[in-house]
Every structure is written in C-alpha cells, then in structure tokens.
Amino acid sequence: MEPDYNTLQEFVTHTKGVAYLLIAVALVALPVFWRFLTDRDDKKRTF
Amino acid sequence: MAHPTCQTKPVVFTPFNIICGIILLIGGVITILRFTKGIGAVTNLDDNNPWGIWIGFDLLCGVALAAGGYVTCATCYIFGLKKFRCAVRPAILTAFLGYALVVLALHYDVGRPWRLPYPIFFSQGTSSILFEVALCVFLYLTVLFLEFSPAAFEWLNWKRARYVIGKISLVLVIFGIILSTLHQSSLGALFLIVPSKLHPLWHSGYLAVYFFISSIFAGMSIVIFEHLVVDRFLHDKIDEEHDIESRNVALGFGKTASFLMAGYLMIQVIGIAIDNDWKYLGTRWGLWYLIEMIGFVGLPAVVYAIGVRERNLKLVQWTSFWTILGIILNRLNISLVAFNWQLPLGQKYFPSWMEVMTTVFIITIGVVFFKVIATRMPILHAHPDYPDDH
C-alpha cells in the first residue's frame, strides 16, 4: 500500500525516520571524505 | 537493585561507611517496595503530575551535571588546551557514573523498565523528542564507558586493549560531543510540546538552546566543584601535576562559564522579547523567574568574574557550587514548579519522602562507586606506564 499522508503526525514520523538514517550516513560519509581530503597531507597527522 | 558493599578495608566502620550503609539499606527496602507494590506505593505522582523528582532531578539535573565529561573532552582534545588534560579522567568518570545512575533512576520511574530498550530496538517513535533522548543517552553511555575504559585497562594492566582504545579515542571524543549536544538540548525540547502547561516565562522556542548552553557551564562548574571535594577527601590520590593544573582548570573554566552565563542571560531576555512575555515579569511567577535568572545566573557570573580577575581560587570554587544550585533550580522549575502552573496549589506535586530517599540512595551509589574507582584506578593521578595519557 502506498503511504499517503493524511496527518502531519504520520508525515513527521516518516520524515524524521528517514532523517535518523541520514544521520547514520553522515556519520560514516563525512569522516571518510575527510580522510580522502587530507591523506596526502605531509606526514604529520592532523586526524 | 545493585547493593554495593562499602569498601572492604581493615577499618570497616568509618563514619562514611556507616552513613552509606544506612542509606543503602533504606534504599534497598524502598527498591523492593517499588518493584513489588508499584510506583504508586512509593511516590506522590498522580495523573496530573506524571513526572516527579525522578525525572526532574535524577534525569534532568543528572544529565546536566554530567556534562563535565564532554565539555572537558572538547576543551582538551578538540580545542587543544592541553593544560585541561588532568581534568579529563575525573570528568569522564563522573559523567559515566552520572549517566549510569540516570539510567538506573529511569528503571524506578518508568512503569515497565524491562522495556526500556524498546524505543531503540523494537518500535521507534521517531516523532517523539523522547525517542531522540533515549537513543542519545543509550549511545552516549556506551561512548562514556569506552572513554572511561583506558583507566580500567591501565589498572588491570591490559596493554593490548588499552592500545586499541587509545587508537579510537579521538573518534569517541567527537561522537561524544555530538551526542551530548543533541540530548542535552533535547531534554529542553521535551517541553516544547506543552506550551499550555509550562509557564510562558520558562516555555520558549529556544528551550533546546537554553538547555544546551546551560549544560556547558553546568559541566564546567561541576568540574571545578568536584576538584574541591576530591581535594578534601581523596587528597592522597592526587598527584602533583593534577594538583597544580587543577588551579588553572578552575580559573580557565570559571572564566569561560562566566562569559557563557552572560550570553545565556542575554538569550533568556531575547526569548522573553520574542514571545512578548514581559507582562508576566510583574507577577509572582515573574519574581520567581527573576530570582532564578538574577540570583542564580547573573550574580554567580559576576562573582565568577571577580574570582577569576583576582585569581581567587576559593571564590571560584564556591561560585561553581552556586552555579550548580542554579542549574538544579532551573531544571526543577521547568519540570515541576512552573509545570502545571495553572493547577490549583492543592493539586500540585510534592515529592514523598521515599522518592527523595530513592534519589539520595542513587546518589550514594554514585559516590561510593566514585570513591572505590578513584582510589584504585589512575583517575586523579597518571599511571606510571602512561604518563602522557592521550
């Protein structure tokens, strides 16, 4: 069945659920990108 | 339900141990009552006042006062102020114990404590602020446990584990700061949903920001105050470096806290202006609000400033205690005093002696654990093998 939002409550529950998953994505992706960004820096560690 | 015996040392009947023993005994009896006869048997909670001091004090104040952990970590490892390093371990231990006790207190307060993992693993009510609080507290307790573990590993002499934890320490610190930001502020956001029940002077769209900012200076104050206490009672465990640096820590944190409090006061005023709540300032509630804001935020901020300017350590330390009282007052005002402000006085909540005793019992467990751990593990002094514990 297609989710069809009749109430704000349903909408919020769904969108915030997705937001929590995006948090997990952010927590993995951003540090990985930081590694990519800095791993050619000279030997002294910055991370 | 844990019933930790006081230390088993040759002298068992020290005054400290006797008092602890009595409190733990009474607490044990109340615990049995609570879990066999129900919440109603030990508390004054009712249908109009579903949250009492187990939430207002144990949860809200407990979490705010455990903020020392992330504040100190951030100062030392993120902002790179290395002179705060000696404050890190005591702060993390306090935070870890603090959160563990918050979770313990929640077992008393919620109706079916064995279901506490439900929101995380079983049925996620993502529209609820409380869901976020639960998720963050759960994750942060884990992080704090890991952050605390190096001290335990050094004590146990588990070199390998100590090495592995040392490798991820920075990730833990960052994760801990994020989680703290979130749930410290969310505890305030819990009350966003009750504009009709919480007095307008305390209810504001900025509640989350208020809670976050006040948690920072609460955390700093608790670090300062903790050293005063530890210095008095566990002086022989403190090594020289910790002793000297703690003075710098107190002055540094005192200065920061003072300025933060000034900013906090400012955004409180802005909050009133945004909601146009000026008219309430002239009422009895307004007086109470002003007492909280001026007497327990404004004045301590000024006294902090004086103490820092004059390099007066004692003054800074006692101001930290004053600030802590202010934080407790604020959290209790929001959750209990100014909550249900329109209820007739006769229907307002006042804690039963058993609720108070349970809280004392839980704090006592914390103090005992702190003492047991701090006298054994390298908390207040560096471990000889790891003088530079980074």
Add this chain to the structure above:
Amino acid sequence: MGITRRQFFGWMGAAIGSQVSLHKDANAASNKHFTGYPGSMGVLHDISQCIGCRKCETACNKVNSLLPPERPFDDLSVMDQKRRPHANTYTIVNRFDQPDRQLPVFVKKQCNHCKEPACVSACFVKALKKSKTGAVVYDDSLCVGCRYCMIACPFDIPAYEYDNPFTPEVTKCTLCQPRILNGQLPGCVEICPKEALTFGTRDELIQIARQRIKNYPDRYVNHIYGEHEMGGCNWLYISNTPFADLGMREDLGITPAPQLTSGALAAVPVVVSLWVVFITGIHAISKRKEQMAADEKQADVGRVLKSEQARLTETVAKLKEKAKEEKEAAVKREVKKALDEAAKQARKTVSDPKALKTPSETPHTENQESE
C-alpha cells in the same frame, strides 16, 4: 539480540523502501497541508443538552469492563467535586454551577481524539496511534510507561495505573474502537437519553454543529470547541456557556502538536552533520596550530642560537682585536718609554752618575728635564 537487530534492519529497510516508493506522493505531502483521515468519526457533545445523569459513565464502565466504582453511578453528589479521567474511569461528567442561572451546566470529559494528537506525537514507541476511524488507540504491548504522553496531552486525559507493579497501563477513552469496527455506537453515545451526544463523521458533525448554532443563535456560543483547538479534535463541543467557564481552556492555540516539536527534530540531523564538520575542523586547526607553534619554536630556538653565536664570535673577535691593539699600544708605549728612558739615562749618566741607581727618581728627572 538477534531478533532486535533483525527488527532494526527491517525498520531501516522499510523506511528506505517507503521513501523510494514515495515518488508520486512526495509532492502531495510536500505542501505540508494535512486534512486528517477522510471520513474519520467523532462525537459532538452538545453541552446545552446534557442533564448530568451520568448514564454515559455507567455505559463506559460496562462496555470497557472496568471495575465497579467506589460510589455508585446514580450518586450524583460525586459531581460536587471537579473530576478528571483516571485509571478506572475513561470518562466523567462535571457540574458547573452558574451564578446567574438556576440550572447548572454539565460537561462530559474524555479523550478528544485529536486530529494531530500530542500524546501520539510524544510516544517514543508508537504505543499510541491515530487510527483511520478517528480513534486514538493505545497498544499496551509496546508501552514502556514513561508517561510522556500524559505530560504532552493538553486536555489532561491519559491516566496511569500507578498501583499496578508489573503490567501498568496508560488508560483513556478509546472512542469505543472495537464497537465502531463492529458497526456499533460508542457505549456512551448509545445510552445518552438526550441529544447531548451525536456520533458521526467529523465533517458531518461540524455541519450539524454549525446548523444548531445558526438555528439557535441565542442559545449557543458561536464557537465549535475542537474544530481548531490544537489542530482540531474528532470530539467536538457546542455550548450555551462560554467554554472558559466550563474548565475548557481556550488558550491552547491551533498549532498541531507535531508541529511544536518538528523544528527541534529537524535540527538534529543538521547538527550532527555540521558538528562532524566543525569539530573535525576545529581539531585540525588546533592540531595545526600546535604543529606550527612547535615548528616556530624550533625555528626560533635555531635562530636565536645562531645569532647568539654570531654575536659571541663577533664580540670575541672585537675583544681580541681590542686586546691586541691595546697590547700593541702598550708595547709601543713601553718601548718608547724605554727608549726615552735609555736616552735620558744616557744623558744623565753623563752629567750625574747617581741617577742610574734609582729609576724611581726618573719623574723627578723628567720634571727637571721639562724645566
């Protein structure tokens, strides 16, 4: 652990899946205007018709198989006190004496089955749900007992079984959901001897309420309580007395509860993402500063050392030079002196042979000489 983890991933999958399958509905939802479940039911309570017989309380007790009350339902003196729903009572009728009128006014109180319920928004395990029928229903198999729903409800409805140690539940009116699904009327509506309670779809009820107010403008207050309060309720009220005099708050506003917290919730992922960026950045900056400070220090030390050394050598050289000059000068002077002396001596020896014996007398001699 196995189960819980599986469930967690199941939930993740479901959330992603539903997001992906959303496509064509995404636009419909994005204007963020929600009108509630079409055809959802409710009750209209006409306060002006209520005679305070407490028959609805009796029926509610029966259809929900609740425990018998302490004082019987035909004892109307219980209404001397203002009451609210409790663990064993889903609904109550309150009496409000009117100073300027002979007859008191009675108001039935129970869950209002809000369109956007605060209690549902607050529940962190989805134990409370707004169902399509309009009823807000409770699932005790999920409830943890945090009582945040009770905190959140603006109408002070949910109650808790505080004295139940092992299976305490939140209790509140169910809109007789089981009966509705069976095609029956809610217990209280069915038994009401007057026209005080009307069951129907919310849209119909609003029409009826409007019609009554229109037909009897002198009798009714021109306000349908529950039409907009807190985003609207499925239980509606019309009254011959201002609602504020009947213990019904008119200052609740029209913001639906989920709206009150959705801003704070929306900030969460943003804070996480930006904090990762900021904290990593600040850490990198302070690391870098540390490194720079260390480098600088080293460089400084080197520079200072070098210049010190240079100055030292220079000074030494100068000193040497000076010493040499002085020495040379002294030598020269001495030599000259010696030569002069010798010359004088030679002259003196010629005139006075005594002078040779005492060189200390030389100045004298010199003086003499200069004369």
